[in-house]
Amino acid sequence: MPDRIVILTGAGLSAESGLGTFRDKGGIWTRHRIEDVATPDAFARDPDRVHAFYNERRAQAAAARPNAAHVALARLQAQHPGSVTIVTQNVDALHERAGATAIHMHGELGRAKCHACDHRWPAPPAMRHDDSCPACDARATRPDVVWFGEMPYHMDEIARHLLSCDLFAAIGTSGNVYPAAGFVQEAARAGARKVELNLELTELSDLFDDRLTGPASKIVPDWVEAVLAPMR
Ligand code: APR
Numbered sequence: 278m279p280d281r282i283v284i285l286t287g288a289g290l291s292a293e294s295g296l297g298t299f300r301d302k303g304g305i306w307t308r309h310r311i312e313d314v315a316t317p318d319a320f321a322r323d324p325d326r327v328h329a330f331y332n333e334r335r336a337q338a339a340a341a342r343p344n345a346a347h348v349a350l351a352r353l354q355a356q357h358p359g360s361v362t363i364v365t366q367n368v369d370a371l372h373e374r375a376g377a378t379a380i381h382m383h384g385e386l387g388r389a390k391c392h393a394c395d396h397r398w399p400a401p402p403a404m405r406h407d408d409s410c411p412a413c414d415a416r417a418t419r420p421d422v423v424w425f426g427e428m429p430y431h432m433d434e435i436a437r438h439l440l441s442c443d444l445f446a447a448i449g450t451s452g453n454v455y456p457a458a459g460f461v462q463e464a465a466r467a468g469a470r471k472v473e474l475n476l477e478l479t480e481l482s483d484l485f486d487d488r489l490t491g492p493a494s495k496i497v498p499d500w501v502e503a504v505l506a507p508m509r
Contacts, residue, residue, distance in 0.1 A: 278357070278507050279444035279470070284350060285460050286365045286372070286379070289449020289475060293494045294341040296334075296369055300451050316425050324406035324419075331420040332403045335386040338368070339402070343375035346448070346497035351377035353501045362438045364431075366450060366457050368422050382429040382457065388421035397421055429456060439463040446500070448474045449493050452481035461485065474500060 288298035299305045313319050314330040343351075354361040354377050363372055363379040368386045372379040389400040391410035398411055400420060408418045423429050439445070445464030452458040461471055461484045473485040474496050482488050489496045 278504065279442075280360060281438070281442045282353070282357070282361045282444045282446070282504070283438050283442040283460075283464065283469075284361065284363045284446045284448060285450060285457060286350075286363060286367060286448045287450025287457075288367060289451075290346055290365075290493050290497075291341065291344075291367055291369055291371055292449065292476075293344045293346070293492060294369075294371055296337060296341050296367075296371075298449075298451075300453060311425055317427065320419060320424070328404045328406060328420070331386060331422065334368075335400065335420075336402060338370065338386050341369060341371060343371045344494045346493035347371045347375035347377070349498040349501040350448075351375040353504060354378065356505060362442075364435050364438070364457075364460070366454070380431050380435060382423070382431055382435060384420070384422035384430060386420065386422065389418050390421040391415060391417050392419055393417035432456065435460070436463065439469075440467050442467055442469045444504070445469045445471045446474060447472075447481070447485070448497060450475070450479075452479045472500070 292298050297305045309330060314327050320327045350363060363377055365372055365379045365381055366383050368383055370387050387400055388397050389404060390397045393415035394413040396410055396412035407416050409416050410418055439460055442464055447461060461481055464471055471485045472487040473482055474489045476492060477490060489500055
């Protein structure tokens with residue numbers, strides 16, 4: 278059993294829970310333009326259009342249920358306390374609702390933040406541009422998600438985990454967006470074994486030692502079983 282496992286998850290992990298991916302056929306970025314809904318400029322230009330985009334995704338995420346892949350990853354973490362770090366690009370809370378902990382490098386739909394005082398609090402189901410911050414009362418609230426052009430969260434902590442891992446898995450991510458797409462190279466520098474779990478091959482597949490293809494709800498539980506097997 279590897280001592281230090283880092284698992285990077287992407288939208289493909291939540292696809293079978295009914296949440297949209299971004300770049301697949303019919304994906305979110307085929308129906309919305311990033312520059313209209315997911316940049317600081319978009320928010321400055323039309324905050325309620327950005328809020329409407331995230332309010333819809335927040336409602337979908339609230340109604341979604343963890344699938345067998347989320348449950349299997351939570352089981353792996355529970356059987357190896359402190360040895361399994363999940364880093365997610367997803368802003369839904371399905372890892373947590375399956376009983377896992379995850380580092381949310383792109384923030385969370387369920388949290389709001391004030392860009393006047395940086396206070397954070399549970400987001401209401403629907404946010405509006407004139408909501409005021411519960412801490413400083415400024416009308417400067419936004420979804421606590423990381424937009425394009427902004428620095429992802431927890432990068433120092435993530436780098437430390439990657440530097441010491443001996444197994445790195447990328448699950449349900451297309452490897453299109455940095456810095457997450459560069460994690461496999463950081464894991465390689467640490468000498469980790471690298472496995473990609475995805476519905477299909479990606480642009481980064483050649484950088485992995487092993488590639489498991491299929492729906493996450495099927496291949497992730499099988500993979501977790503295989504990782505846990507030597508323990509028995
Ligand atoms: N099981 C496994 N993998 C799947 C499934 C499934 N059921 N369905 C789709 N996938 C795979 C696709 O093959 C694709 O490689 O999930 C990946 C989804 O890729 P993207 O839509 O690009 O999502 P992601 O990689 O998470 O995007 C990264 O880009 O727009 C930003 O902030 C956004 O966090 C997001 C980031």
